[in-house]
Amino acid sequence: MAQVKGRSTSKKAKSASIKSRKTAAPPKGGKAKSNGSGEELRAEAVTVVYPVKEGDDVHALEKVSLSISPGDFVVALGASGCGKTTFLNLLAGFIKPTEGRVTLGGRPVLGPGADRGVVFQKHALLPWLKVLQNVTFGLKMQGIPQGKRRDMARKYIDLVGLKDFEQKNIYELSGGMQQRVGLARALTSDPAALLMDEPLGALDALTRDNMQELILDVWRETHKAIFFITHSVEEALFLATKLIVMSPRPGRITHEYELDFCHRFFECRDARKVKSMPDFIKMREEIITIIRGDELEGGNIHV
Amino acid sequence: MSDATHREGSFFGRLGQIFSAGPAKPGDSFGAPGVGNSTTIAIASALGIFFLWWVTTTPALGPMVKPLFLPSPAEVWDKFVSVATEGYQDQTLAEHTFASVQRIFIAFVLAALFGIPIGMAMATNRVFRGFFDPPIEFYRPLPPLGYLPLTIIWFGIGETQKLVLLFLAMFAPMVLNTRAGVRSVAIEQIHAAYSLGASRAQVLWHVILKGAMPEILTGMRIGIGFGWTTLVAAELVATERGLGAMIMSASEFLVTSVVIMGIVVIGIIAYSFDLLMRWIERKVVPWKGRV
Numbered sequence A: 001m002a003q004v005k006g007r008s009t010s011k012k013a014k015s016a017s018i019k020s021r022k023t024a025a026p027p028k029g030g031k032a033k034s035n036g037s038g039e040e041l042r043a044e045a046v047t048v049v050y051p052v053k054e055g056d057d058v059h060a061l062e063k064v065s066l067s068i069s070p071g072d073f074v075v076a077l078g079a080s081g082c083g084k085t086t087f088l089n090l091l092a093g094f095i096k097p098t099e100g101r102v103t104l105g106g107r108p109v110l111g112p113g114a115d116r117g118v119v120f121q122k123h124a125l126l127p128w129l130k131v132l133q134n135v136t137f138g139l140k141m142q143g144i145p146q147g148k149r150r151d152m153a154r155k156y157i158d159l160v161g162l163k164d165f166e167q168k169n170i171y172e173l174s175g176g177m178q179q180r181v182g183l184a185r186a187l188t189s190d191p192a193a194l195l196m197d198e199p200l201g202a203l204d205a206l207t208r209d210n211m212q213e214l215i216l217d218v219w220r221e222t223h224k225a226i227f228f229i230t231h232s233v234e235e236a237l238f239l240a241t242k243l244i245v246m247s248p249r250p251g252r253i254t255h256e257y258e259l260d261f262c263h264r265f266f267e268c269r270d271a272r273k274v275k276s277m278p279d280f281i282k283m284r285e286e287i288i289t290i291i292r293g294d295e296l297e298g299g300n301i302h303v
Numbered sequence B: 001m002s003d004a005t006h007r008e009g010s011f012f013g014r015l016g017q018i019f020s021a022g023p024a025k026p027g028d029s030f031g032a033p034g035v036g037n038s039t040t041i042a043i044a045s046a047l048g049i050f051f052l053w054w055v056t057t058t059p060a061l062g063p064m065v066k067p068l069f070l071p072s073p074a075e076v077w078d079k080f081v082s083v084a085t086e087g088y089q090d091q092t093l094a095e096h097t098f099a100s101v102q103r104i105f106i107a108f109v110l111a112a113l114f115g116i117p118i119g120m121a122m123a124t125n126r127v128f129r130g131f132f133d134p135p136i137e138f139y140r141p142l143p144p145l146g147y148l149p150l151t152i153i154w155f156g157i158g159e160t161q162k163l164v165l166l167f168l169a170m171f172a173p174m175v176l177n178t179r180a181g182v183r184s185v186a187i188e189q190i191h192a193a194y195s196l197g198a199s200r201a202q203v204l205w206h207v208i209l210k211g212a213m214p215e216i217l218t219g220m221r222i223g224i225g226f227g228w229t230t231l232v233a234a235e236l237v238a239t240e241r242g243l244g245a246m247i248m249s250a251s252e253f254l255v256t257s258v259v260i261m262g263i264v265v266i267g268i269i270a271y272s273f274d275l276l277m278r279w280i281e282r283k284v285v286p287w288k289g290r291v
């Protein structure tokens, strides 16, 4: 029953390869056009070196390769400082790799763009705009007329449950609501890939659980390629179709797992049941052990 | 004794309570510096100063200060009425006031028109920054009275020279605050806009300019304040019209009541302008300090 395939690029990973049923791709939504749907986001042997004034340069990433196809939900886990945010910035096009390259649908990524939506840890909304205007901001930038903008945004505002808050100011919303506006904003531009850097880190446990289910539903419906960073092992296991574990100094991917806990959730719609399955717990302990090892090495005791 | 509940008893505890409020009311945030209403205290302070003026100058009480140095409130009021109706030096108070307000307003509009775009350009482009930084940083700390003679030599004694002097006083704070405003825009907001498909120009207009707005308005407020500060210097030479000119000529003839009256009028107008700017600030950037 356990659909766990471990591929290891480091000696200490045990090969937990159990025969894996190729998880059926979620049903394709009849998406007409999007900002490049159906395109694969790839990082090919990317290295990022931050120059440091004194001492050795920081190798934030060392020859990291990863491909994210439409319908993939890739979650990155790892000790603090292992280069997760750096990797996301690379995919988003905010920084360019020292070596290697990033491509989307075969074309090199030369900067940020509407084909890769980003959800930030701190919502990064524009406080001078109302909720609706924030959500339609991307469409406005792309020159879509106002009436149409509104119609396109409504769907996602409903989806994240903010229907009654369209005309509210950002600073009148709670943290969880602001985060949902950030998600709706990224979705409304209909990007091929969605990049999220600890988007739920600041939320309480209950809101966080709800948001996880929300993100899964959105993903299933839109069939996007998602790259998601988190510090919560449970969250990572629950959401991911592909889980990558990264280690610091130099930043690299040490373990990759194919998972299907999210599909089990779609079957039973009971998150707590999925999270208390024996193989879920087993995986959780295994990954915590790996990350704890990295954190201890770095002199960082708490996990 | 650092426990808040134990502070009340002692004298210093009570004293401390004047300066440190208890838990915040809903809508306020605890520990925010200087929260609470100070209107009552402000009114008391103003009345106190006025009372002191009245007591020391009113003849019925045996004036402690000679009218030459400080005329009584009644005398100043009489002067106000006579200048308002009959005028001083062939100009009524309204004409003096209009001349000054017009100068300040024109200089203010020009300073905003140049100062805000230049500040934006300096903050977002190293060429502009390199180009404009030396002249602005050099003249900024100079007192307007210092370069007044130069403006006379260059621009003569007409209206232009007065506008130039006022413009220079207002220009620097607007540039500086615009730059500070651009720097205060969160990088995440800029990143988010680019990821939503915004172009460079769109980011500049829709994110950076909007995000810098609170500081830009502060710059305009400070600028107009500097304008009023520089008014008397600007109207020092070769003009009969204007509140500054009125004060200067009254001082030459030792008409202290007109001097005081002029000062009070400038003070009241400048303060009204500031209130107006603050009102505009609340309307335009209601989100200031709330994110």
Ligand SMILES: Nc1ncnc2c1ncn2[C@@H]1O[C@H](COP(=O)(O)OP(=O)(O)OP(=O)(O)O)[C@@H](O)[C@H]1O
Pocket (backbone or CB within 6 Å): A050, A051, A058, A059, A060, A078, A079, A080, A081, A082, A083, A084, A085, A086, A087, A251
């Ligand atoms: N702008 C920068 N200049 C120099 N070094 C940097 C810079 N940004 C990140 N680093 C370094 O690169 C490494 C990776 O940083 P990164 O922010 O990607 O880590 P992270 O995995 O996101 O950590 P966290 O989980 O704490 O967010 C760290 O050692 C960090 O100190």
Ligand SMILES: [Mg+2]
Pocket (backbone or CB within 6 Å): A084, A085, A086
């Ligand atoms: Mg990070």
